[in-house]
Amino acid sequence: MSLTNGQYSGEELDGFPIFSLDCEFIGKSFEKADLKRMSEDRLFVGLDRDGTIVPIYSDQSLALVDDRVRKIINQLTKLPQTTVSIVSARSAERLKKDYYSAEAILAGNYGLEVYFPDDTAVIQKEALEALPLLRSLRQLIADELESTLPICLDDHVLSLCLHYHLVPEHEQQIVHQKVSAFAKQFTGLQFRALPTSYEVLPPFDWSKGHSLSVIAQRLGLDDGKTCFLFIGDSEADEAAFQWCNEAGGISILVNSREVEGSAAKYRVHSPGQVLAFLQYLSGSRQ
Numbered sequence: 001m002s003l004t005n006g007q008y009s010g011e012e013l014d015g016f017p018i019f020s021l022d023c024e025f026i027g028k029s030f031e032k033a034d035l036k037r038m039s040e041d042r043l044f045v046g047l048d049r050d051g052t053i054v055p056i057y058s059d060q061s062l063a064l065v066d067d068r069v070r071k072i073i074n075q076l077t078k079l080p081q082t083t084v085s086i087v088s089a090r091s092a093e094r095l096k097k098d099y100y101s102a103e104a105i106l107a108g109n110y111g112l113e114v115y116f117p118d119d120t121a122v123i124q125k126e127a128l129e130a131l132p133l134l135r136s137l138r139q140l141i142a143d144e145l146e147s148t149l150p151i152c153l154d155d156h157v158l159s160l161c162l163h164y165h166l167v168p169e170h171e172q173q174i175v176h177q178k179v180s181a182f183a184k185q186f187t188g189l190q191f192r193a194l195p196t197s198y199e200v201l202p203p204f205d206w207s208k209g210h211s212l213s214v215i216a217q218r219l220g221l222d223d224g225k226t227c228f229l230f231i232g233d234s235e236a237d238e239a240a241f242q243w244c245n246e247a248g249g250i251s252i253l254v255n256s257r258e259v260e261g262s263a264a265k266y267r268v269h270s271p272g273q274v275l276a277f278l279q280y281l282s283g284s285r286q
């Protein structure tokens, strides 16, 4: 399927320099049955944030939701039989600052905390129990690493993410050694090594797939009559792709290259294409 028709022309996206203007999908085209379900069925749209609706920046302060993305998400939330959720590693508090429509479900910390439009929330009890440990570790990282090295520590409250991409290569070993020592000290937390960061999470099995289960159950969307769609760009989104696939839904990976082993059924190559796709989706459900 191509989105390079008049409705989604470069003109419409003009002045949006952070996004690619090339809206033509690469990879597989959408199957007719999926297009039909996306336009006609009750639809759940799950969206990762960073790398999916916001381009990746090494300077986190630049990673903001563009007005056009916010506008299209807000339009989607107002359509009948359409539910939209942002499912991100960032805290729900941070997602609230993105100022989506009040109808958008905000699932922070991979959905360990989910805030619904009716002002209710589902927060995993075990995650809350890990709070004192996370706070102690946060202080140790500040004292022993942040004070001497250019690390960036994202405090998502229910998880921490320590980025070390700005640390000179010859000093990165210090980060690895410190984190290894922290992991031995804080056995009640889960440490996860990512390419240029470490994530620290509550010590139980959790993923964005679990988060989709929570949302589907809470909203009664788990009756087999909803088309679940999830768009994400990283390993952390694979569980959500799998969950959607198992529910007979649609999964879309954002990556300019083929990713071996990804469960995603479709692929787009940039957040710009995600925006174009969401515009298409909104138009098809009017």
Ligand SMILES: [Mg+2]
Residues within 6 Å of the ligand: 048, 049, 050, 051, 052, 232, 233, 234
């Ligand atoms: Mg992402």
